[in-house]
Amino acid sequence: MNPLSPYLNVDPCYVVQDTNELILPTGANKTRGRFELAFFTIGGCCMPGASFGAMNRLRLGLKETQSMAWSKPRNVQILNMVTRQGSLWANTLGSLALLYSAFGVIIEKTQNSEEDLNTGAAGTVTGMWYKHTGDL
Template identity: 30%
Template sequence: MAHPTSSSDHERGSDPNTRLYDPYRDLQVPSRYLYQLPTSHEFVFVEEAKRQRRSWGDNITFYTGTSCLGGAVAGGASGFVTGVKSFEPGDTTKLRITRILNASGHTGRAWANRLGVIGLMYAAVEGGVNAVRDSDDVWNSVAAGLATGALYRAARGVRSAAVAGALGGALVGVAVTAKQVLKRYVPI
């Protein structure tokens, strides 16, 4: 239930030394102060600011997103080729376009899901290895590649998991080495 107030209460508080809260008082600030936002990460703890790597959440978002997008593009291209190969002599243009779109969508979706899961697993394992070893070096990435390959194919048996783990570790090792060579010899 609302209590009736007099107009003198609105103009001045019940105590002559106080004033009422005005939510619109600070809105007369120049806009340059409102929109000068920081361009770097803000950290709560100094220890976090000293580390020069992405956080675990950033890695999961980055690896999962790029893997999913890469899988969708590669799968869509593969589906496009499959759709073109499935043309029959009497097909109309509309039917040919439909075949291409269906094949591209189906294959792209499947590849995006597979590679997105692999990216998610890799980011989680790499974050775990970084936390356990408390260092950020090439061996963490290679170990994450080994574990990701082995985990991805573990349901198909020990041999398949071992081969996939070796391939994952080798692939990540080549990628990390290529990145270091690129950093050293190409001025970007």
């Protein structure tokens, strides 16, 4: 018998878990579905998009304002450039991820199967839709 924990006054062998204990509805899978992964996909595209856009515009903003002295107007101008470009890239990549996730869920639900082909089809339809609207 293990000694009792001096802090909780509980035998530690009762606290140790050997397996993952997930609370799932009856009959549910232990893996995430495409709809649940959509939130991760969208957020995972927005954050790098914002970072890339901000860093790229910071580089260009510093180059464009080289002739100005370090002053408050220069700092404000660079900050405006960075936030505008960062949000533009975040919105663009977030929208693409939303389209990709939506098409993936729709394709999966209509076929009632989780195949790798669904991922390729969702990416293809997203690219066609994005290019069709005239962006890029």
